[in-house]
Amino acid sequence: MSGLLTSSIARKVVMALSGIFLVFFLGQHFVINITSVIAPNTFNSWSHFMGYNPLVQYLLQPILIAGVVVHFAMGIALEIQNTRARTVKYAKYKGSANASWISRNMIITGLVVLAFLGLHMYDFWIHEMAYKYIEANPEDPTRYYEETVEKFEPLVRTVIYVASFGLLALHLLHGFASSFQTMGINNKYSPAIQTFTKIYAIGIPLGFAFIAIYHHLNPITH
Amino acid sequence: MKLTLKIWRQKDANSKGKMMDYAIDGIDGDMSFLEMMDVLNENLNNKGEEPVEFDHDCREGICGSCSLQINGEPHGPDRLVTTCQLHMRKFNDGDTITIEPFRAKAFPVIKDLIVDRTAFDRIQQAGGYISVNTSGNTQDANSIPIDKHDADDAFYSAACIGCGACVAACKNASAMLFTSAKISQYALLPQGQVEAVDRVQNMVRQMDLEGFGNCTNTGACEIECPKGISLENIARMNREYLSASVKG
Numbered sequence: 132m133s134g135l136l137t138s139s140i141a142r143k144v145v146m147a148l149s150g151i152f153l154v155f156f157l158g159q160h161f162v163i164n165i166t167s168v169i170a171p172n173t174f175n176s177w178s179h180f181m182g183y184n185p186l187v188q189y190l191l192q193p194i195l196i197a198g199v200v201v202h203f204a205m206g207i208a209l210e211i212q213n214t215r216a217r218t219v220k221y222a223k224y225k226g227s228a229n230a231s232w233i234s235r236n237m238i239i240t241g242l243v244v245l246a247f248l249g250l251h252m253y254d255f256w257i258h259e260m261a262y263k264y265i266e267a268n269p270e271d272p273t274r275y276y277e278e279t280v281e282k283f284e285p286l287v288r289t290v291i292y293v294a295s296f297g298l299l300a301l302h303l304l305h306g307f308a309s310s311f312q313t314m315g316i317n318n319k320y321s322p323a324i325q326t327f328t329k330i331y332a333i334g335i336p337l338g339f340a341f342i343a344i345y346h347h348l349n350p351i352t353h
Numbered sequence: 354m355k356l357t358l359k360i361w362r363q364k365d366a367n368s369k370g371k372m373m374d375y376a377i378d379g380i381d382g383d384m385s386f387l388e389m390m391d392v393l394n395e396n397l398n399n400k401g402e403e404p405v406e407f408d409h410d411c412r413e414g415i416c417g418s419c420s421l422q423i424n425g426e427p428h429g430p431d432r433l434v435t436t437c438q439l440h441m442r443k444f445n446d447g448d449t450i451t452i453e454p455f456r457a458k459a460f461p462v463i464k465d466l467i468v469d470r471t472a473f474d475r476i477q478q479a480g481g482y483i484s485v486n487t488s489g490n491t492q493d494a495n496s497i498p499i500d501k502h503d504a505d506d507a508f509y510s511a512a513c514i515g516c517g518a519c520v521a522a523c524k525n526a527s528a529m530l531f532t533s534a535k536i537s538q539y540a541l542l543p544q545g546q547v548e549a550v551d552r553v554q555n556m557v558r559q560m561d562l563e564g565f566g567n568c569t570n571t572g573a574c575e576i577e578c579p580k581g582i583s584l585e586n587i588a589r590m591n592r593e594y595l596s597a598s599v600k601g
């Protein structure tokens with residue numbers, strides 16, 4: 132059993148499981164966010180539910196944060212190990228001859244996504260925590276829609292968000308399909324899995340980008 | 354044709370090496386890459402210089418001894434061939450060709466272009482075998498029915514010649530394609546089941562101990578493998594490993 136924690140394969144599986152978990156979270160996050168475009172009232176009530184339901188706040192939210200931390204920490208650990216596995220570099224290394232750029236640069240797209248997560252937490256989560264627990268404001272189930280749309284008023288923020296979604300798409304284009312291979316799934320369903328993961332990897336970030344741009348172009352006028 | 358060769362020269366395991374330039378002429382497109390290296394060494398010998406050391410044995414693509422990172426790819430730009438089966442017609446007159454040893458911490462350079470690949474032997478010794486009674490009462494092979502697809506897949510996995518191109522190509526110097534092929538060739542057959550749990554655990558442990566990197570599923574190994582060993586082997590190894598971990 133000990134190998135299950137320290138071996139190369141175990142590390143890979145942790146990477147894949149945490150990645151898949153984040154992919155599911157991303158889908159759920161998208162479903163809530165898209166309501167801010169099509170049904171602002173639904174967006175308000177769902178956001179309020181997520182913000183005040185104890186199960187979400189005290190169980191799911193910590194699990195999510197742990198998922199990001201585990202995925203990040205393992206990504207860094209693997210990167211260090213992988214760099215150490217080749218101490219003398221090639222004078223000429225033609226990586227593009229046999230593998231895609233995105234598959235070779237998961238650490239770069241991953242770190243950009245992490246930087247984005249920092250900004251995103253600052254924008255929404257820190258604000259929420261301050262609103263609820265520090266300023267101890269009363270519950271207001273109608274504020275979320277307006278607050279969200281206002282966030283996308285500055286062009287800079289909108290551009291940064293959209294660019295980050297682009298890199299997230301690159302990360303997922305390799306990562307989502309790769310996690311199936313890591314977990315040992317490579318069979319007659321793999322072509323279908325590849326297609327599904329590609330559609331998801333492009334579609335979900337594209338959807339997020341659409342929401343950001345939509346709110347930027349349709350500010351609330353009082 | 355006329356070529357410029359940039360070749361890694363290193364006196365021994367403990368010396369620092371460097372890239373050196375060599376001009377070579379009169380190379381025929383029908384020569385193999387190793388024959389081109391022979392011409393170079395003959396020239397060096399005639400000039401009283403030290404020839405470039407490189408590994409080779411069968412020169413017919415079956416032993417796996419020839420190596421060489423050629424223009425940034427193991428066994429050069431051609432697909433499904435070893436360096437001994439690579440022809441000079443893949444290059445053009447006036448080309449500059451960079452020739453380096455396979456690079457991995459687990460494959461230390463012995464001299465020039467020769468690396469120590471005994472790490473692979475140790476992975477194999479850790480579990481790449483089955484225990485059979487060879488006392489003279491060997492069972493008739495046909496008495497164990499084996500599904501045709503499994504037999505074929507086991508055969509494809511067993512085609513791995515242990516050359517190390519997968520490690521050389523991988524950005525992480527991972528040995529997972531080799532190890533998974535050596536595990537698969539038994540995992541697919543009934544004879545391999547008795548030691549299946551220990552085999553995958555011991556071979557993966559040895560692979561990690563040797564200092565190879567982790568797989569990122571870039572697929573570079575599969576593309577560069579002269580024997581077309583498929584990534585399915587790595588997925589199978591991971592399945593075997595996970596189920597072995599659960600079984601103890």
Ligand code: HEM
Nearest residue numbers: 147150153154206237238241242245306307309310313569
């Ligand atoms: C929150 C959004 C993220 C999602 C949805 C996600 C998803 C994934 C998935 C599914 C994989 C494939 C795992 C596998 O190869 O088996 C993966 C791999 C990877 N991720 Fe992420 N990831 C995210 C954020 C990050 C961050 C913030 C980093 C920062 C370091 C990162 C670094 C990596 C690396 C380095 C790999 C390749 C691991 C390897 O070499 O096997 N990811 N990611």
Ligand code: SF4
Nearest residue numbers: 513514516517519578
């Ligand atoms: S898997 Fe292919 S590249 Fe790797 S050692 Fe075997 S034959 Fe060589």
Ligand code: FES
Nearest residue numbers: 410412417419437
């Ligand atoms: S020398 Fe035997 S495979 Fe090339």
